[in-house]
Amino acid sequence: MKYDFDEIVDRRNTESAKWKAIKKLYGRDDIIPMWVADMDFKSPPEVIEVLKKRAEHGIFGYPMLDDDYFYPFINWIEIKHGCKIKKEWIVTTDGVVDALKIAILAYSKPGDNVVIQTPVYYPFYNIINSNGRMILKNSLKFENKSYRMDFDDLEKKFSLKRTKLFILCNPHNPVGRVWKREELEKLVQLCIKYNVILLSDEIHSDLVFSPNKHIPIFSISEDIKDTSLTFYAPSKTFNLAGLKASFVVIPNERLRTEYKNVIESLASESLNIFGMVAAKVAYEQGKNWLDDLLNYLKGNIDYVYDFFNKKLPNVKLQKPEGTYLMWLDFRAYGDEQKVKEILVNNAKVGLEEGSIFGEEGNGFFRMNIGCPISILQKACNSIYDAFKDL
Ligand SMILES: Cc1ncc(COP(=O)(O)O)c(C=O)c1O
Incomplete structure (x- = not known):
């Protein structure tokens, strides 16, 4: 893979909604945010380069x-x-x-x-x-x-x-x-x-x-x-x-x-x-960058799918055919608000509860897997620790 999707980029001190809104959404700031649909990867280098050049031009009429x-x-x-x-x-x-x-x-x-x-x-x-x-x-x-x-x-x-x-x-x-x-x-x-x-x-x-x-x-x-x-x-x-x-x-x-x-x-x-x-x-x-990204995301999806099937099989899930969003069925663990509380306060991960997508989603959680795999592994292991004895 030519591009580095493993790099952890600190977004905390930027205007990123995904990172900035954690406290407001989840009531604490030590959460791994896996909610809104943007990724924790830098854009293609060709895009960053052209934006730098444009910024250096200095006139923005x-x-x-x-x-x-x-x-x-x-x-x-x-x-x-x-x-x-x-x-x-x-x-x-x-x-x-x-x-x-x-x-x-x-x-x-x-x-x-x-x-x-x-x-x-x-x-x-x-x-x-x-x-x-x-x-x-x-x-x-x-x-x-x-x-x-x-x-x-x-x-x-x-x-x-x-x-x-x-x-x-x-x-x-x-x-x-x-x-x-x-x-x-x-x-x-x-x-x-x-x-x-x-x-x-x-x-x-x-x-x-x-x-x-x-x-x-x-x-x-x-x-x-x-x-x-x-x-x-x-x-x-x-x-x-x-x-x-x-x-x-x-x-x-x-x-x-x-x-x-x-x-x-x-x-x-x-x-x-x-x-x-x-x-x-x-x-x-951006075509080559996207091809590499898709391979990386596929690896992340496989990881999450295998992880839950092996370690926490009460969480039901399918591999998405598209998007970097996974739809996890936590209904075996009961009430959605109770599950959310465990995810936030014990696992410290910020997923989105399914009911906000409509009543049919009640008890499901949407997980954004567009992040370095090390972060994803940390999040899955924390979820495992929080749910394994329930
Ligand atoms: C299906 C869908 N449509 C639209 C958007 C947002 O588009 P925009 O930021 O261009 O308004 C999203 C973002 O998550 C999305 O998932």
Whole structure:
């Protein structure tokens, strides 16, 4: 491996939310943080280098996007996922959550329904609720050691008159599924049948472990191009979340115009210079770094999976098909709050309790394994010590 993912980088005295918020979230500051989805690895050296150069330039006036900015992203999607995107389909935004919010404002009215597949990334709830739209839950089903979609329930919810939007999370945070072509095809058929606009959050799409393969939603059929938006960012892939650069792929011209109208009305079109510089170089030069990262993450996942199966088999878990997030079932140890207390005060690890992703997640905990393996080993051993006699 060319890149060093074993290096422990001290983030305590930076503005990192993952490290700064420990005391507020867990009530003590001696916690190993394994919650929010960013990694404790440095970004690719090529990205750090270009940011240093840009900082040394010393002038940070208003930036302007040109074609050079889009092509590395377009090439990336073609090389990594085998799909062609036209430049005019792309709208830039400064974060995927805000980009989803804009879509909700653009294509629905207060009181309309938005369907999500729970348990799911919790800001989805907030962006729907805070804009006066109604959440309809299409709960995922856990069968044969895997989560699957409940299409019968989905069809019922899509058939309601006020259902306008559906948010897909692919790969799915927190359950780690990478949806297969057959699943996406069924989904797309239903969206088209009921005229529901599909918002596909594919922020984790580069973090997929073979043999699983990510399939961008707009590549499923020609029809879905006219009724979908796909959301990307280099932020999970290259650990750049604080730089706020993201891309929305909107092939249909009418949907794109409506989307841009909302951006204009909110005056939120400008990007951050450092985000622009980093995104471009990451997509241009980050492929080898990402290949090494995926190998490293795979090792971390194998470690956690084997550890719990051998040493603490009452904690049930699957290997994620994508993402650096693992979904651990602690229900054998009883009440979620009680388990959280043991994790925090005895094991001193900061996982996220499953109920914040939806009631279906109650008793599960999400563990972010994007850290040096020595930290991961320490966390797993501490969890073992805290639970072994219970
Ligand atoms: C599914 C999903 N979407 C969006 C985001 C956040 O995106 P952004 O920081 O670009 O708003 C995350 C971060 O964890 C995520 O997991």
